[in-house]
Amino acid sequence: xxxxxATVESASTFDxxxxxEQTKDLLRFTTAGSVDDGxxxxxxxxxxxxxxxxEDQIESVTKxxxxxxxxxxxxxxxxxxxxxxxxxxxxxxxxxxYFSTPKRKFIIADTPGHEQYTRNMxxxxxxxxxxxxxxxxxKGLLPQSRRHAYIAALLGLPYVVVAVNKxxxxxYDRQVFEAIEQNFRRFLAGFRSIExxxxxxxxxxxxxxxxxxxxxxxxxxxxxxxxxxEVPVSNRAHQAPFRFFVQRVVRPDLDFRGYAxxxxxxxxxxxDAITVFPSRRQSIVSGITTFDGPLDRAAAGQAVTLxxxxxxxxxxxxxxxxxxxxxPQIASSFEATLVWLNExxxxxxxxxxxxHGTRQEWAELASIEYKINVxxxxxxxxxxxxxxxxxxxxxxxxxxLAFDSYNGNRTTGSFILIDPVTNATVAxxxxxxxxxxxxxxxxxHVTWQVRDxxxxxxxxxxxxxxxxxxxEAITNLLSKLRIEKWF
Numbered sequence: 107x108x109x110x111x112a113t114v115e116s117a118s119t120f121d122x123x124x125x126x127e128q129t130k131d132l133l134r135f136t137t138a139g140s141v142d143d144g145x146x147x148x149x150x151x152x153x154x155x156x157x158x159x160x161e162d163q164i165e166s167v168t169k170x171x172x173x174x175x176x177x178x179x180x181x182x183x184x185x186x187x188x189x190x191x192x193x194x195x196x197x198x199x200x201x202x203x204y205f206s207t208p209k210r211k212f213i214i215a216d217t218p219g220h221e222q223y224t225r226n227m228x229x230x231x232x233x234x235x236x237x238x239x240x241x242x243x244x245k246g247l248l249p250q251s252r253r254h255a256y257i258a259a260l261l262g263l264p265y266v267v268v269a270v271n272k273x274x275x276x277x278y279d280r281q282v283f284e285a286i287e288q289n290f291r292r293f294l295a296g297f298r299s300i301e302x303x304x305x306x307x308x309x310x311x312x313x314x315x316x317x318x319x320x321x322x323x324x325x326x327x328x329x330x331x332x333x334x335x336e337v338p339v340s341n342r343a344h345q346a347p348f349r350f351f352v353q354r355v356v357r358p359d360l361d362f363r364g365y366a367x368x369x370x371x372x373x374x375x376x377x378d379a380i381t382v383f384p385s386r387r388q389s390i391v392s393g394i395t396t397f398d399g400p401l402d403r404a405a406a407g408q409a410v411t412l413x414x415x416x417x418x419x420x421x422x423x424x425x426x427x428x429x430x431x432x433x434p435q436i437a438s439s440f441e442a443t444l445v446w447l448n449e450x451x452x453x454x455x456x457x458x459x460x461x462h463g464t465r466q467e468w469a470e471l472a473s474i475e476y477k478i479n480v481x482x483x484x485x486x487x488x489x490x491x492x493x494x495x496x497x498x499x500x501x502x503x504x505x506x507l508a509f510d511s512y513n514g515n516r517t518t519g520s521f522i523l524i525d526p527v528t529n530a531t532v533a534x535x536x537x538x539x540x541x542x543x544x545x546x547x548x549x550x551h552v553t554w555q556v557r558d559x560x561x562x563x564x565x566x567x568x569x570x571x572x573x574x575x576x577x578e579a580i581t582n583l584l585s586k587l588r589i590e591k592w593f
Contacts, residue, residue: 348372425467
């Protein structure tokens with residue numbers, strides 16, 4: 107009887123623990139900064155001192171730390187898992203780590219600091235809520251630190267923690283810390299959306315990481331972990347208008363037609379009126395299905411299959427939105443900030459693949475308005491973008507895209523450009539809005555066919571009879587191409 111009671115009590119305790127974990131909010135943050143500023147060491151120290159490392163990991167890292175002259179444990183080995191990373195002593199790939207405290211859950215993206223791997227930093231920061239930028243107290247603010255802070259601002263991260271690391275190597279000099287803070291504040295003054303926080307630390311010694319340090323009696327602020335536990339987290343995706351990229355049309359039989367994907371923003375409920383873009387057809391949500399069963403309501407981040415009251419022509423890449431005033435922009439030509447990530451520079455007029463949500467189209471780099479000097483934040487004339495450069499450009503897609511400005515919606519306002527030859531990601535883009543004068547689909551987006559002896563012109567999944575003027579223009583064009591029988 108006592109054993110049975112203990113089992114029930116243990117199960118109840120475990121259920122209570124799971125329920126408590128589910129109620130905690132989640133903070134995603136990324137590390138950034140120049141190479142060898144101590145990002146991996148800081149994350150390792152944070153995990154170790156907050157007791158989020160298993161004993162077998164500690165034992166393995168302790169053995170691997172032998173002969174490295176870094177103390178009993180090389181904390182960077184807790185995140186740098188690749189052999190090349192351990193041999194070179196630098197981070198190459200993005201390492202994601204999960205940990206939790208009694209107050210909050212965390213997902214860390216430990217990103218490389220080397221300029222060659224700036225694209226990895228962009229990847230890690232794209233889903234983060236906060237950027238943790240490290241600065242070596244001996245070196246001060248470096249160009250790569252400025253670049254990472256600027257990218258964090260571009261990606262819409264509202265909070266930036268500037269951790270002045272290796273204070274032990276400058277004898278915990280308060281003046282060194284304050285000089286770096288003043289320098290960085292002047293740089294960050296150009297970003298009104300960023301709320302910076304400065305903290306002196308030593309990742310190797312553990313000063314002000316989890317516990318307050320007696321070596322910095324002049325610093326009266328919270329430790330790094332205390333700040334991360336208290337910084338406000340607002341889920342902007344849940345607050346934004348409903349957006350749903352169709353990933354797959356589910357058609358198991360003649361009686362079911364659903365549209366599967368992950369809700370990019372907002373929420374949807376049974377009976378909601380929705381609009382399909384770019385066709386602008388409208389319908390009503392008649393079902394919300396998940397792996398665990400049907401729902402009455404679903405929100406951002408959930409993978410669902412939606413069914414509609416009407417049988418519409420909807421394909422992969424279409425966007426479902428709530429019918430109303432918060433409609434996305436529809437344009438083939440749009441302006442965007444580009445972070446160039448490829449060794450081959452950007453070429454005006456060159457065609458790339460653009461991947462926006464679940465849709466992929468041909469696109470052309472039409473113009474580059476300017477590029478940003480990351481040291482001065484000044485706009486400079488440019489006809490090309492070299493690797494790691496940040497510029498403002500106009501993109502022309504083969505067909506209209508449904509999107510929001512990046513400031514309004516990080517998911518529907520972002521895209522990547524892909525080299526069609528190498529299949530390499532060459533740029534990450536943040537959409538600003540439609541280019542001036544682009545409000546209508548172009549003739550290149552039109553197809554035609556014969557139905558029952560009549561010529562039908564089709565635009566964006568909808569069909570309407572061709573006018574006499576259009577028929578004459580098409581006939582003249584095909585005549586010039588010496589095409590006599592064209593349907």
